[in-house]
Amino acid sequence: MVVVAEVRNGDGVLLIPAGCVLTERHINILEAWGIEEVDVKDSQPGGNADPLAGLSPEAIAQLRAEVRARFWEFDRSNPVSAEIFQLLLRRHARRNRPG
DSSP states (O other): OEEOSOEEOTTOOEEEOTTOBOOHHHHHHHHHTTOOOOOEEOSSTTTTSOTTTTSOHHHHHHHHHHHHHHSOOOOTTOHHHHHHHHHHHHHHHHHTOOO
């Protein structure tokens, strides 16, 4: 994911510039500063279509289990962690789509 707009702390210090590809380190910075939401876009051209949209509930459940098995322990009530999980789920679906 690519950060759409600059992310600054409460004092106006730049934490993450616009156009930056979001990494685990950036996510750690966001969590450390208590920033729960940033504007992002998909870094893959044409990648905005939801890869989960055409999948059966069974296939989605299987993908969830696969991602959960690789995902670190997280607080499911934390909106940042929940969104990261959803992004990983969609990324996994894209990578494993047939054809």
